[in-house]
Amino acid sequence: MSNDSxxxxxxxxxxxxxxxxxAGFIPGIGHVQAASAAELLDPLxxxxxxxxxxxxxxxxxxxxxxxxxxxLYDYKPELAKLAGQEIPASFLKGIKTSTQGGVGKLFVSPKxxxxxxxxxxxxxxxxxxxxxxHADKMTFIKSSTTVxxxxxxxxxxxxxxxxxxxxxxxxxxxxYALGSSNPDLPPYVVMYNGDRExxxxxxxxxxGFLPAVYQGTAFRPGPSPILYLDRPDVRxxxxxxxxxxxxxxxxxxxxxxxxxxxxxxxxxxxxELADRMQAAAPAAVDISKETDVTKExxxxxxxxxxxxxxxxxxxxxxxxxxxxxVQVVSGFPEGADTDRQSWDAHNDLDKNHGLMAKMVDKxxxxxxxxxxxxxxxxxxxVVWTSEFGRTSYGQSxxxxxxxxxxxxxxxxxxxxxxxxxxxxxxxxGLQVADKDKAVDTYDLHATVLxxxxxxxxxTTFLNSGRSERPTVVYGKVIKDILA
Amino acid sequence: MHKxxxxxxxxxVLIGGVVRxxxxxxxxxxxxxxxxxxxxxxxNIATQNAPGSxxxxxxxxxLFGKVEAHFVSKGGADDAVDLSxxxxxxxxxxxxxxxxxxxxxxxxxxxxxxxxxxxxxTFYKKS
Numbered sequence: 385m386s387n388d389s390x391x392x393x394x395x396x397x398x399x400x401x402x403x404x405x406x407a408g409f410i411p412g413i414g415h416v417q418a419a420s421a422a423e424l425l426d427p428l429x430x431x432x433x434x435x436x437x438x439x440x441x442x443x444x445x446x447x448x449x450x451x452x453x454x455x456l457y458d459y460k461p462e463l464a465k466l467a468g469q470e471i472p473a474s475f476l477k478g479i480k481t482s483t484q485g486g487v488g489k490l491f492v493s494p495k496x497x498x499x500x501x502x503x504x505x506x507x508x509x510x511x512x513x514x515x516x517x518h519a520d521k522m523t524f525i526k527s528s529t530t531v532x533x534x535x536x537x538x539x540x541x542x543x544x545x546x547x548x549x550x551x552x553x554x555x556x557x558x559x560y561a562l563g564s565s566n567p568d569l570p571p572y573v574v575m576y577n578g579d580r581e582x583x584x585x586x587x588x589x590x591x592g593f594l595p596a597v598y599q600g601t602a603f604r605p606g607p608s609p610i611l612y613l614d615r616p617d618v619r620x621x622x623x624x625x626x627x628x629x630x631x632x633x634x635x636x637x638x639x640x641x642x643x644x645x646x647x648x649x650x651x652x653x654x655x656e657l658a659d660r661m662q663a664a665a666p667a668a669v670d671i672s673k674e675t676d677v678t679k680e681x682x683x684x685x686x687x688x689x690x691x692x693x694x695x696x697x698x699x700x701x702x703x704x705x706x707x708x709x710v711q712v713v714s715g716f717p718e719g720a721d722t723d724r725q726s727w728d729a730h731n732d733l734d735k736n737h738g739l740m741a742k743m744v745d746k747x748x749x750x751x752x753x754x755x756x757x758x759x760x761x762x763x764x765x766v767v768w769t770s771e772f773g774r775t776s777y778g779q780s781x782x783x784x785x786x787x788x789x790x791x792x793x794x795x796x797x798x799x800x801x802x803x804x805x806x807x808x809x810x811x812x813g814l815q816v817a818d819k820d821k822a823v824d825t826y827d828l829h830a831t832v833l834x835x836x837x838x839x840x841x842x843t844t845f846l847n848s849g850r851s852e853r854p855t856v857v858y859g860k861v862i863k864d865i866l867a
Numbered sequence: 868m869h870k871x872x873x874x875x876x877x878x879x880v881l882i883g884g885v886v887r888x889x890x891x892x893x894x895x896x897x898x899x900x901x902x903x904x905x906x907x908x909x910x911n912i913a914t915q916n917a918p919g920s921x922x923x924x925x926x927x928x929x930l931f932g933k934v935e936a937h938f939v940s941k942g943g944a945d946d947a948v949d950l951s952x953x954x955x956x957x958x959x960x961x962x963x964x965x966x967x968x969x970x971x972x973x974x975x976x977x978x979x980x981x982x983x984x985x986x987x988x989t990f991y992k993k994s
Binding site for chain 2: 478479819824841842844846850851852853855856857858859860
């Protein structure tokens with residue numbers, strides 16, 4: 385009997401370690417969890433959630449550079465009244481404003497106008513006319529808070545829960561805990577628009593101390609989103625299959641010798657996944673067959689919103705195909721000035737946010753509408769998030785500095801109270817008004833995990849003898865926003 | 868000679884303590900120990916290690932007692948006194964929960980304790 389057929393025999397009859405594990409028992413080890421048993425055969429095998437999930441997929445819209453939510457959602461009449469004056473000392477109590485720009489005078493753009501929308505009466509500024517039409521689909525968290533004053537550090541915390549590299553991202557934890565629901569596509573995809581990878585880097589979709597197979601797969605913008613995915617013309621499909629089989633056999637021998645080498649396991653998995661993706665991925669990201677109406681819905685007919693719209697349209701197609709976690713990092717429209725390639729408006733906020741809001745407004749509105757029309761919004765969670773917000777006091781005369789003390793994020797999709805607002809900032813929009821309602825990144829992670837059916841306290845991984853969880857030692861599900 | 872070395876080391880520790888007390892700052896080693904013990908506690912609760920959880924929680928009770936004493940003697944820091952007292956009580960509650968094998972409640976209390984640490988640090992942080 386050859387080694388291959390012997391292994392097949394053991395697998396199918398349940399006599400091998402994998403088979404025994406599938407049955408939930410390994411001699412000498414005892415009963416094992418179904419999840420870890422499945423993992424022995426395929427680390428991406430679907431695994432049971434802790435409780436029934438409200439959603440199947442997450443689209444994580446990271447607004448890179450930190451938008452001023454004071455200029456988008458958080459209407460503050462008192463700020464408008466006090467604009468041009470020094471901020472009253474009472475609003476600065478308990479915070480250290482030692483960021484580069486210091487504390488300028490309270491700032492309000494003279495161009496800004498506000499209106500309430502939908503039955504919920506949520507406030508939107510003139511910068512988001514399309515998104516405003518979906519007010520009643522959204523659940524606002526207006527008491528968001530975080531740590532840090534620099535982008536890269538706070539972005540890391542937003543995605544991994546730590547200020548230092550090394551921890552798994554939220555997408556990696558979900559992939560680890562639930563596995564894949566489409567074996568032909570990566571369960572965790574990262575996308576961005578613009579001509580370069582997000583500045584904060586791949587550490588933000590890393591699997592950290594989890595096995596490497598759970599890390600995010602970056603899809604580049606443009607017609608060929610996955611580097612080197614296409615089979616070269618000079619190689620026939622049979623040649624490729626034969627070389628992959630040989631590679632698999634050699635890597636399997638290596639994996640047997642080094643069972644703890646998760647990088648090798650991930651590589652084995654990724655070769656096979658790449659082979660299957662050669663057929664599945666181009667179809668998943670090919671938006672050429674989408675109707676003109678759909679393309680217009682996502683803003684593809686406008687130069688400013690086109691690249692972001694294409695990414696979101698791809699995100700919808702991936703979610704349709706069972707991808708669990710799609711992390712979208714906002715980039716910038718083609719030809720944008722170098723100082724307007726993110727939401728980071730330290731000066732000339734009107735110009736910056738005018739461009740960035742126009743880039744995302746129609747595509748995100750289109751995504752919400754499209755998901756709803758296709759019956760996918762109930763099983764998808766869309767999260768608008770950023771590393772921090774921006775200050776109510778000005779910087780450089782017409783910009784705003786970083787604000788980790790109080791800003792707005794929102795969610796839309798299954799399992800949530802739609803058209804609902806949780807928490808608020810103080811009267812000038814600088815700090816969270818009620819500290820008991822402060823929502824830190826850990827709380828957001830705990831809530832997202834809850835919606836996919838995972839208890840953040842029970843989603844654990846033993847790393848160097850210590851049990852680790854996605855929310856580090858923090859995290860509280862925001863029960864008030866759950867339906 | 869050995870006794871002399873110990874006496875010298877002890878006097879250095881004492882002088883260090885006086886310096887710390889004089890500048891009104893909390894001993895950073897103490898805060899680091901709290902952070903490490905808190906992480907260990909979360910892990911021990913997750914793995915349902917009762918002896919480990921109890922030992923960590925008792926150590927935290929003791930450490931938060933020191934934090935409370937520091938802020939009481941410093942004065943003008945009512946928030947910090949309240950929060951360190953609350954943390955001490957939460958550590959005590961964890962000891963009780965673990966004693967009755969209720970790791971779910973212990974886990975909730977440990978998370979609340981961590982949040983209390985964060986709340987305190989938003990007010991009192993080293994610049």
